[in-house]
Amino acid sequence: xxxxxxxxxxxxxxxxxxxxxxxxxxxxxxxxxxxxxxxxxxxxxxxxxxxxxxxxxxxxxxxxxxxxxxxxxxxxxxxxxxxxxxxxxxxxxxxxxxxxxxxxxxxxxxxxxxxxxxxxxxxxxxxxxxxxxxxxxxxxxxxxxxxxxxxxxxxxxxxxxxxxxxxxxxxxxxxxxxxxxxxxxxxxxxxxxxxxxxxxxxxxxxxxxxxxxxxxxxxxxxxxxxxxxxxxxxxxxxxxxxxxxxxxxxxxxxxxxxxxxxxxxxxxxxxxxxxxxxxxxxxxxxxxxxxxxxxxxxxxxxxxxxxxxxxxxxxxxxxxxxxxxxxxxxxxxxxxxxxxxxxxxxxxxxxxxxxxxxxxxxxxxxxxxxxxxxxxxxxxxxxxxxxxxxxxxxxxxxxxxxxxxxxxxxxxxxxxxxxxxxxxxxxxxxxxxxxxxxxxxxxxxxxxxxxxxxxxxxxxxxxxxxxxxxxxxxxxxxxxxxxxxxxxxxxxxxxxxxxxxxxxxxxxxxxxxxxxxxxxxxxxxxxxxxxxxxxxxxxxxxxxxxxxxxxxxxxxxxxxxxxxxxxxxxxxxxxxxxxxxxxxxxxxxxxxxxxxxxxxxxxxxxxxxxxxxxxxxxxxx
Numbered sequence: 001x002x003x004x005x006x007x008x009x010x011x012x013x014x015x016x017x018x019x020x021x022x023x024x025x026x027x028x029x030x031x032x033x034x035x036x037x038x039x040x041x042x043x044x045x046x047x048x049x050x051x052x053x054x055x056x057x058x059x060x061x062x063x064x065x066x067x068x069x070x071x072x073x074x075x076x077x078x079x080x081x082x083x084x085x086x087x088x089x090x091x092x093x094x095x096x097x098x099x100x101x102x103x104x105x106x107x108x109x110x111x112x113x114x115x116x117x118x119x120x121x122x123x124x125x126x127x128x129x130x131x132x133x134x135x136x137x138x139x140x141x142x143x144x145x146x147x148x149x150x151x152x153x154x155x156x157x158x159x160x161x162x163x164x165x166x167x168x169x170x171x172x173x174x175x176x177x178x179x180x181x182x183x184x185x186x187x188x189x190x191x192x193x194x195x196x197x198x199x200x201x202x203x204x205x206x207x208x209x210x211x212x213x214x215x216x217x218x219x220x221x222x223x224x225x226x227x228x229x230x231x232x233x234x235x236x237x238x239x240x241x242x243x244x245x246x247x248x249x250x251x252x253x254x255x256x257x258x259x260x261x262x263x264x265x266x267x268x269x270x271x272x273x274x275x276x277x278x279x280x281x282x283x284x285x286x287x288x289x290x291x292x293x294x295x296x297x298x299x300x301x302x303x304x305x306x307x308x309x310x311x312x313x314x315x316x317x318x319x320x321x322x323x324x325x326x327x328x329x330x331x332x333x334x335x336x337x338x339x340x341x342x343x344x345x346x347x348x349x350x351x352x353x354x355x356x357x358x359x360x361x362x363x364x365x366x367x368x369x370x371x372x373x374x375x376x377x378x379x380x381x382x383x384x385x386x387x388x389x390x391x392x393x394x395x396x397x398x399x400x401x402x403x404x405x406x407x408x409x410x411x412x413x414x415x416x417x418x419x420x421x422x423x424x425x426x427x428x429x430x431x432x433x434x435x436x437x438x439x440x441x442x443x444x445x446x447x448x449x450x451x452x453x454x455x456x457x458x459x460x461x462x463x464x465x466x467x468x469x470x471x472x473x474x475x476x477x478x479x480x481x482x483x484x485x486x487x488x489x490x491x492x493x494x495x496x497x498x499x500x501x502x503x504x505x506x507x508x509x510x511x512x513x514x515x516x517x518x519x520x521x522x523x524x525x526x527x528x529x530x531x532x533x534x535x536x537x538x539x540x541x542x543x544x545x546x547x548x549x550x551x552x553x554x555x556x557x558x559x560x561x562x563x564x565x566x567x568x569x570x571x572x573x574x575x576x577x578x579x580x581x582x583x584x585x586x587x588x589x590x591x592x593x594x595x596x597x598x599x600x601x602x603x604x605x606x607x608x609x610x611x612x613x614x615x616x617x618x619x620x621x
Contacts, residue, residue, distance in 0.1 A: 006167050006287055009158055009279055017159030020150070022081075026059035026104055028052070029077040029085070031147050033066035033232040034264050035225070041074035043093040048076070051096055052104075059104055065233025067147030068387035069134060072115055075147070078103045085118035087129060134384050134403050139365055139373050142349055143389045146233035151268055154275040157236035163281060165355030169244045170289050177248035178204060181351060184359035185371035190216060190344035191419060191448045193437045196351075199341060202331035203249040206339035210252035213245050214316070214335065214342045217258040217265065218300050218307040221420025222471070224451025226375040227345035229387050231258070231265035234349075235272035239295065241348030243281065244355055246293040249341055254293065257312055259300040270297045304475035305524050309342040311477065322477040323522035344449065346375060367393025370436040378404045380454040381411065390435065397431045400454060407456035415455040415538075419448020421468040422527030424534030425461065444534055446527075460556035461539040462546050465532045466494045472528035483525025486517050490529060499559030500617060502547040511536070555614040558600040562617045565591045569611035575604035 004012070020027065030045040049061045067075060072089035076099065079085035086109055088099060095113060102110040109124050116129040129135055140146075149156035157163075169177045182197030203211060215238065219227040231238060242254045256273075258266050273295050276282045284292045303321040305311040310324035313335045334340020350372060354362045363371040370392040376399060377387050383405030390399060400406065400416060407413050413428040424445035426433070433439040440447040455464070473487035490513045493506050514529035535543055545551050552560040565572070565584075572591045576584040583597035584604050593604075593612070605612045 004279065006163065009163075013155035013158035013162075016153070016155035017149075020062065020156065023060070023079055024081060026057070026081070027079040028059055028061045028104070029064045029079070030061065031064050031066050031073065031075045031077075034228060034262070035066060035070045036073040036075065037264070039073050040092045044074045044076065044091055044096060047093040047096045048100075051100055055100065055105070057100065057104055063150055063152065064148065065146050065151045066229050066387070068143060068229065068389075069115075069384075070386040071134075071384040075115075077118060079118075080107060084123050086124075086126065087115045087118055088113040089115040133405065134386060134388070137390060137394065137398055137403065138388050139391055140389050141353055141365075141373050142230065142237070142346065142375055143233075143387075145237070146229060149234070151233050151235055152271055154236055154272070154279065157234070161356060162236055162352075163240055165352035166240050166244055166247075166281070167287065169247055169355045170287060170291065174204060174248045174250055177244065177355065180359050181248070181354060184350075184354045184362045185366075186347065186350050186354065186362070187370075188343055189346035189350070189374065189449060191446055193447075196343060196347050199331070199343065200245065200249050202329075203251065203339055203341040206331055208339055210338055211250060212335050212338060212340040213242060213249060213251040213254040214309075214312070214340055215242060215254070215256040215348055216307065216309060216312055216342050216344045217256055217262070217269075218312060219262075219345075219449065220259060220304040220307045221449060221451050223377065223379045223417070223453035224420060224449050225377045225379075226387055226450040228262055228265055229375075229377075230345055230349055231262070231269050235265075235268045236276065237349045237352060238269070238345055239272050239276050239282070241351040242295060243276075243286065243293055244351050245341070245343070245348060246295075247286075247291050251293065251341070254295040255316060255335075256295070256297045257300055257306075257316060258297060259306075260302040266297060266299055273297060303477075304471075305477045305522070308522055308524060310522070311524075312342065313340065320477070322479055323524065325521055346450070365391040367391075367434060367436055369438070374435065374450060376435070376450045376452050378452050378454065380417070380452075381407045381456040381459065382454040383408060392436045393434045395432050396426075396435050396452075399435065400431060400452065404454065407454065411456040411458060413454070414457050414459055415461065417453040417455060417464070417531070418451065419446035420451060421471045422446070422524065422530055423448050424530045425455070425464070425538065426534070427538040430538075444530070444537060446530070458554055458556070460552055460554040461535050461542050462494065462498050462552070463554075463556045465535055466491070466498055468531045469494055469528065472524065476524065476528075480521045480525060482516060482520040483522075483528065486513050486520070486525065487528045489513060490532065494532070497543075497546050498552070498557040500546075500550045501559075502550075504547060506547065507536075507543070550618045551616050555616075560617050561600065561614050562595060563593045563598055563600060563605065564613055564615050565593060565611060566613045567611045569608050571608035572611055575607040575612060578603050578607055 032041045074091045076088045076091040077085045099110050117123040117126045178200050186196045187193045282295045301315045301321045306315045306321040308323045311321045315321040316335045330340040366372045375389045415425045417425045469491040476484040478484045517529045520526045555561050581597045583594045
């Protein structure tokens, strides 16, 4: 079989994309990703397809990825010929009929659901998407196709410049590709911030064969989902980045290691690899060159320590996911003891852009020291949960308080937790620091891979540390005593403090355990006490409230609070009915909480918030 040239592929793809970019009849695009699936996007998609057919409407329905506006999902875009697309928010299946009647059959705008117009200017009284607070200040390079193209169509990717970077790379020598990546200043987006080009150079200089190129798509940090979004919304960008990396390092095979909890990214990445192979972009003699490269998607073992690069290597070898002691480093002896390179999704996906537009163009964005853009996910106590892309060096406050909208109304920002459970916490007073590694390191915290979890005044730092230490202890591989026993002991102390049995001597013991943890074999054990250490640095007053006064200011720690009925309310019968332990008791027409039965699940207070209150456990009854 004769494979098409790049020019032939692009011409075919351009014809396909033109039908989407400039549709001859109404086109309805539905964003389907993990986040939108949870709130019913698949049901919306199926209902739209069914209703469009049943009503015999002159319209097509298309799948797309995630725009990053998770707070507005499910999102549906309606594009009529020669008219800018209108983006509709919270479009659940029950609203489809009204949308079709107004925005499709009648050629109008369903204003009650409309969010913005997909263009640079307002239209029909609707604001431009770029003018929304969430979008202002974003520079979408990596996310240029997210929510725009069909992630299951390689033609859409090719038509918008896809694989131009690979064509350019194949015109250069491998070492010249590495030099271009080094010139750009790209560093690993997984958290370590090590030079990507230098890391590739290590593998290029390794002499043994075969060589392996590995993508770490484990992304196990709670609150981090930027890699997931790229794999779900623009999977070919990762495929192209890995092929370029394979050429530059003279690797023979690539593996995309995706955590088992990510079924949709696995599905779309497998399809993307298969489509690339059909076009001669993966396999033997890529694009008529003498370069060959195989690529495989591997499902992870469901263990957090597999996010550590050497733990991932063990899992790839069908061994227990357990980090290895360095040296040797992966470039000398990685998977199957052969030379290997490991980068994360966002690192690889920047490479096609560098090779397509040049290192100088790529480095135009960012701060003086840290070039390029960075994707971040926002979650926690934030008004607009989502995924965004900004130049490195952007103030954290711009992302959290303006784009994300800050905490819910009536609440105050307390802290920002970046980088997952092995990182720390920065207080609200530091929210203006730039989003780049150095300012975070100066505060003993890691910026990490891009997950920002927002805390407000209803959150307790001690409770957060209990959760993170439990997570670290539970996910420890168990090899070194420093980690599995140290985290367990620290967790016991933190739980004792949160239950009202803490003592001042515990504080010095926690600090001692934190210093000993630095002797752990891998970063999992070394990073486990980071959040606790930042609590001492920034929230010591709150910690002392728990230890000395036996009081949780946020009224979160169950051992330091109790529930009381303070006022009569007609919602109390509902609170009584929902209590799982029958702790809401009615005596002679009045209500009380049976403290022996109460498990402090908060269900009753949610039903009767004005009648039932959370009070200090050790306050007078």
